[in-house]
Amino acid sequence: MKKIRSIGVIDDDPITVFGIKKMLNLLEVSETIKTYANGKEAIEDIKDMLEKNDAIPEVIFLDINMPIMDGWQFLEEFITLPLPNRIRINILTSSIDPADRENWLYYKEKTHHLIDYKNKPIRKHQIKDMTSPA
Amino acid sequence: MLRETQTNTSNYLIKQLPKATAFIDKEFKVVHASDTWIDYFDFNSDQVIGKTIHKLFGKVNPEWQEALDNCIRGQQSAIEIERYFDSNNREKWFEWVNIPWYDEGENIIGVILQVEDVTKRINNELEHEKLQILLKEKSEIAKIGSWEYDAVADELTWSDMTKKIHGVPLSHKPDLANGIEFYKEGYSRNTISLAVHKAMVEGIPWTERLQLVKANGEEIWVIAAGKPLFKNKEFIGLIGTFQDINDSVISDLKTKENEKLLRTLIDNLPLNVFIKDTDSRKILANKSEVSFCGLEDESQIIGKTDFDFYDQVTARSSREEDLYVMQTLKPILSKETINVKKDGTVTTFMTSKLPLIGDDGKSNGLVGISWDISDIKQKEKELRDLINVTSLQNKQLINFAHIVSHNLRSHTANFSMLLEFLINEKDEEEKEKIINMLNEASDNLLETLENLNEVVAISTNVNLEKKPTFLYKKIQTVEQNLAAFLKKNNATLINNVPNDLQIMVIPAYIDSILMNFITNSVKYKDPKRDPVITLSINRNEQYTILSIEDNGLGIDLKKYGDKLFGMYKTFHHNSDARGIGLYISKNQIEAMNGKVMVCSEVDKGTTFNIYFNEKN
Structure with missing residues (x-):
């Protein structure tokens, strides 16, 4: 299995972050795992990496309900970034609001990146699929 | 000589007779003729005497010839009427009398012809006959019958039409008491009895609309008229007429009944009904419309326009509708309008306006029907507000349900995930870390539940009073x-x-x-x-x-x-x-x-x- 160089986890809930990190480490899919407590921290770091020509995460785990900048606002900005490579974005949410699902379909059509949508919790056996390169 | 003188004298006397007279001998030659006779026939006075009547009249019809022959034999003929056209071709009627002419010895020596111009009389007779026919026709068409009562002989005569009106055979012989019995008992009979009595005693004529009961029991309406006749101030009888007006009275009654029904109907409709003329002046208004305008009687509204009751804007747009209806002849149906009265009251009407079309195909006004739907509008608005509130609340409720679901799910997802780790974890230190996290997740869940409770309390504590x-x-x-x-x-x-x-x-x-x-x-x-x-x-x-x-x-x-x-x-x-x-x-x-x-x-x-x- 081809190792992914960098994964980003964006979630305000420390327990979820802990869980995802633990599963990723167990499966040893990535060298680096970056974590962010909200969309704003993440988008700012990614922009910074772009400027410095650093490698940006190839897979992103994204929560929707977050303070300051939520998942949708993050996506809105992210898809405008000049990223030629296809990034895999796994939306993870506990929401069952149909409006969120519609939002997903909207962004999915709008970008060349691969956007997936999963309800929490995720299981270890799902991680493999969710980290396969887009 | 003497004889000659005598002849001349009688000659002269005959000449002056006022009645047209001619004496002819047995050979039918004219011996004497009065000037009137010569004038009648336009003869030349010099050429009459000594000429035969055959020569004078050109032709003598056989009946006359027979009459003259009879006279000479001593038989006087009946009076005859002859038509004759004079030289101006005017129609003239003559009455002829042929009498035998006797001499002193009672010997017939000729015929005396007497002629009378009866043109006037004949014309009168013809005129009378014509009038009779006309009268009969008229009485047939107008259903007018006449009657006459001869008080002296106590005899009542009915014309054929009168008999027909009464429904009796033409052979019926009426009398006064029997005549009165034909009137319907009650008002009609009382009225006629009184009228006849008054006519006889006070000489007052009558004309009354009364009901008769025909011989077959059918009731009909008639105009009964009568007039007393007096001779030397003494009552001698009555004359009068009957007119069968049953059809028109019945249709009149029917029309009146229909009018009353229609009026009752429009007055009691829970709608404002009005009729306007071409200048949008009201010419009819029902009770609802009258009381809507704040008035008591229809007469107060007649001739007024919307400008008298509504503000300028309302009245103007109403007038525009009126003009549209009357000019296009197309009705306006169930149009919702907001009407502001002069005192500022606002009413919502559902109005229909229908053109009234005259015989010339043009509109001569319109009928308007307005339904006050203000209450319904108000209720509709309340209902709409209520729907808005309800749908808003419903939205909030769904939103809240999503919040609850999301918040609870996020914690349970954590529980589920952490428990899975715990089961598979070998490392004791890591196990403790996971247990601490489970504790944290549990506290978070409790806090979330408390928060949700707080929100639910607000929504359910509807009994808290302001x-x-x-x-x-x-x-x-x-x-x-x-x-x-x-x-x-x-x-x-x-x-x-x-x-x-x-x-x-x-x-x-x-x-x-x-x-x-x-x-x-x-x-x-x-x-x-x-x-x-x-x-x-x-x-x-x-x-x-x-x-x-x-x-x-x-x-x-x-x-x-x-x-x-x-x-x-x-x-x-x-x-x-x-x-x-x-x-x-x-x-x-x-x-x-x-x-x-x-x-x-x-x-x-x-x-x-x-x-x-x-x-x-």
Whole structure:
């Protein structure tokens, strides 16, 4: 299995972050795992990496309900970034609001990146699929 | 000689006879002729004497010849009437008498011809006959019969038509008592008895509309007229007529009945009904319309237009509708119009206007039917408001359900995940870490449940009553309770609320709301300046508006506007931001039928306007 160089986890809930990190480490899919407590921290770091020509995460785990900048606002900005490579974005949410699902379909059509949508919790056996390169 | 003189004398006498007379001998030669006779036939007076009548008249018809022959034999002929055309071709009628001419010895010596011009009489007779025929025709057509009562002989005569009207055979012989019995018992018979009596005694003629009962029992209406006849001031009889007017009376009654029915109908319709002429003047108005215009009688409305009852705008648009209907001949059906009366009363009508079309195909007015639907409109509006409120509440409920679901799910997802780790974990240290996290997740869940409970309590505590509350005092109390917090942050609170102002609120909620907004203003202060919070009051028709203005960080409403009052939404890097305060405050304000609005500018500050509903 081809190792992914960098994964980003964006979630305000420390327990979820802990869980995802633990599963990723167990499966040893990535060298680096970056974590962010909200969309704003993440988008700012990614922009910074772009400027410095650093490698940006190839897979992103994204929560929707977050303070300051939520998942949708993050996506809105992210898809405008000049990223030629296809990034895999796994939306993870506990929401069952149909409006969120519609939002997903909207962004999915709008970008060349691969956007997936999963309800929490995720299981270890799902991680493999969710980290396969887009 | 003497004889000659005698002849001349008689000759002269005959010549002057006033009646046209001629004497002819047995050879039918004229011996004597009166001037009148010569004149009658336009003869030349010199050429008459000695000529035969055959020569004079050209031709003598056989009957006359026979009559003359009979005369000579001693038989006087009957009077004969002859038609004759004179030299001017005028029609003339003559009455002839041929008498035998005797001499002194009673010997027949010729014939005396006497002629009388009866043209006038004949014409009169013809005229009379014509009149008789006309009268008969007229009486047949107009169903007028006549009668005559001869008081002297106590004899009553009915014309054929009169008999027909009474339904009796032509052979019927009426008498006065029997005649009166044909009148319907009651009013009709009493009236005629009295009329006949009055005519006989006082000489007053009568004309009455009465009912007869025909021989077959059928009741009919007639005009009975009569007139007494007097001779030398003595009553000698009565003459009169009968006219059968049953058909017209029946149709009259029917028309009247229909009119009454129609009038009753339109007067009792729960609709305003009116008829307008081409100038939009009302020429009919039913009771509803009259009382709608604030009047008591239809006569007060007749001739008036909408300009007399409505304001200019309403009246003008009504006139435009009228013109449209009358010019196009197309009806306006069930049009909803808002009508403002002169006193300002507003009524919503569902109006139909239908053109009245005359024989010439043009409109000579219109019929209007208006239904006052103001009440229905009002109810409709209330219903719509209620639907709006309900659908809003429903939306909020669904939203809340999603919040609950999301918040509970996020914790249970964590439980599930952590438990899976725990089962498979070998490392003791890691196990302890996971257990600590499970504890944390459990605490979070409890807190979430508490928060949700708080929200549910607001929505379910509908029985909490609003009470008049002095707002100024409430702010003072909150200020005292927050004194330490305010002092620590160097915050200033300016209370511009009038100290006598009372608002209708649930006291517990107003405490919580004030506390929440004031704390927020301080929490999200701009680090570059000391916080200043100003509270002031505005009013509009329905609401008392409390403005809470601060000079804090401000919020980018473009980005966060729709989430500001959402649950668990925070917008600043602030460690104790829970994201529940504004959500609860908003719920409390809405539970008091109020609303909250916000305006804000980043780095300048934020103003929350809280609308307290004073009406409801």
